[in-house]
Amino acid sequence: MPKVVASPLHEQVRKKITRRVVENEYKVGELLPSVSALADEFGVSSITIKRALRDLQSTGILRTVPGLGIFVRERRRLVRELDFCFTSLGEAQRPGPGRPVHVTSITRERILDPAFSAFDAPTGTMLCVRSILSIDEVPILFDTSYLPLSLKDKVVDEFGDKLVSEALRDQGTCFRMTRLLIDAAPASDEAQQAFGIPNGYPTLRRLYHLIAVDPFFSVFGIVESPFDRLACSIEMDLPTGKITGPRSTGSMNHS
Amino acid sequence: MPKVVASPLHEQVRKKITRRVVENEYKVGELLPSVSALADEFGVSSITIKRALRDLQSTGILRTVPGLGIFVRERRRLVRELDFCFTSLGEAQRPGPGRPVHVTSITRERILDPAFSAFDAPTGTMLCVRSILSIDEVPILFDTSYLPLSLKDKVVDEFGDKLVSEALRDQGTCFRMTRLLIDAAPASDEAQQAFGIPNGYPTLRRLYHLIAVDPFFSVFGIVESPFDRLACSIEMDLPTGKITGPRSTGSMNHS
DNA sequence: GAGTGGTCTAGACCACCCT
DNA sequence: GGGTGGTCTAGACCACTCC
Known part of the structure; x- marks a missing residue:
């Protein structure tokens, strides 16, 4: 039986969010769902969502505004x-x-x-x-x-x-x-x-x-x-x- | 009175570790102290140390070997x-x-x-x-x-x-x-x-x-x-x- | 078995924004 | 006040390596 190691949750979440951005499901300038909303949707803890979003920082596709939320950035x-x-x-x-x-x-x-x-x-x-x-x-x-x-x-x-x-x-x-x-x-x-x-x-x-x-x-x-x-x-x-x-x-x- | 906001702990830790590498305190090829050892030394939780080390991933100065530890990478x-x-x-x-x-x-x-x-x-x-x-x-x-x-x-x-x-x-x-x-x-x-x-x-x-x-x-x-x-x-x-x-x-x- | 780092979670606290 | 995300922690579990 082949050994299948599932990729980490934060990686799965990161890729799902990335896909939604590149496929324009989350549109430029738009506000992303809140961390807790994403946590509910993906069925993971909010910490894991935060981790995924933080790993997306270096891609430059997101812009987080303190107190407001996370936006899709113009490229x-x-x-x-x-x-x-x-x-x-x-x-x-x-x-x-x-x-x-x-x-x-x-x-x-x-x-x-x-x-x-x-x-x-x-x-x-x-x-x-x-x-x-x-x-x-x-x-x-x-x-x-x-x-x-x-x-x-x-x-x-x-x-x-x-x-x-x-x-x-x-x-x-x-x-x-x-x-x-x-x-x-x-x-x-x-x-x-x-x-x-x-x-x-x-x-x-x-x-x-x-x-x-x-x-x-x-x-x-x-x-x-x-x-x-x-x-x-x-x-x-x-x-x-x-x-x-x-x-x-x-x-x-x-x- | 000027408002002084201390930088986050994980950032302070990251910079201290970076400095030790560039100043050759941790030498190329050497094994870093373990996460728990660093946590004791810096007086923070091991989670914070892990966070700092993970943020150093993209600098390429470290190489982590599963089960062994974290090494200073040759540049x-x-x-x-x-x-x-x-x-x-x-x-x-x-x-x-x-x-x-x-x-x-x-x-x-x-x-x-x-x-x-x-x-x-x-x-x-x-x-x-x-x-x-x-x-x-x-x-x-x-x-x-x-x-x-x-x-x-x-x-x-x-x-x-x-x-x-x-x-x-x-x-x-x-x-x-x-x-x-x-x-x-x-x-x-x-x-x-x-x-x-x-x-x-x-x-x-x-x-x-x-x-x-x-x-x-x-x-x-x-x-x-x-x-x-x-x-x-x-x-x-x-x-x-x-x-x-x-x-x-x-x-x-x-x- | 004892050590390592990586993952995931729950929970608390903070600063910020809007109403 | 109630919303947001960011920080920090404790604790549990896993896979890995070495003795």
């Missing part, structure tokens, strides 16, 4: 053509009403994230600027830039309405090469706070190393975006291997 | 230069001892993932081939390819030791363009099974659309990798915006 995502520095967002990033870039901190820190070991990032203390770029009031990018300490006075007045790499370029710093490393990761503590996302939420990251013509000047940094707010696209001709475009500067896209 | 990751089709892994992917590519299923399916709406993917039934690419016995890529139904007989014998896109190219199919969409996402059910990763685990995804010279022939697909097993890199000259390389064909990297 809409920005698709951005991968460009040479990748921290810009074209016209959407121009300073203007709404001030899309907000600097959250300027500190002195070492580069600690082990992912930077792929670059040969310096180990000493650097100037660290963190900022949030929003579009239509929605935070999309969380940027952490590491700059030489000497630079502070020169660029600090430009912060507040553009990203560090943009500010430097506008001030005449000439970069000759960009190294990018694209990966995924659970949200950092800072990103959790910046985006209001829960622990473990998947993010798309772009670690960058901007190499200036001045051989002693480099900018390191990392941009994080919640997985459901940004994706990046690339097109290339196959015989040449060269990148086509960038053509469009970012478009909203249901996904 | 080592493949960094792969982004190339024109992005489903290949250079020499590592050549068929040989160990048979790195394993086809898990060949079915007929529609493309359902809404992320494909960024491409103008067909809505009809297609031939769907899923396969796992491993390196050193470790699964790295989970590929889902969607092909025209007519193609089955022609390529099916090539499956089993290479990815679909590779097999097609080796059979003479000439592609003129690749469209890529890179994003992050929680692991799909299939990826969870293929990689043995828990629900909600962040993955790096590359959706691809290979456009053949034959205007009626297209290949769509998606490659998923756990965030802690693969990252991709890119270098470009800045004045031209052209991609440098690919140079190295993949290297292991602590991160």
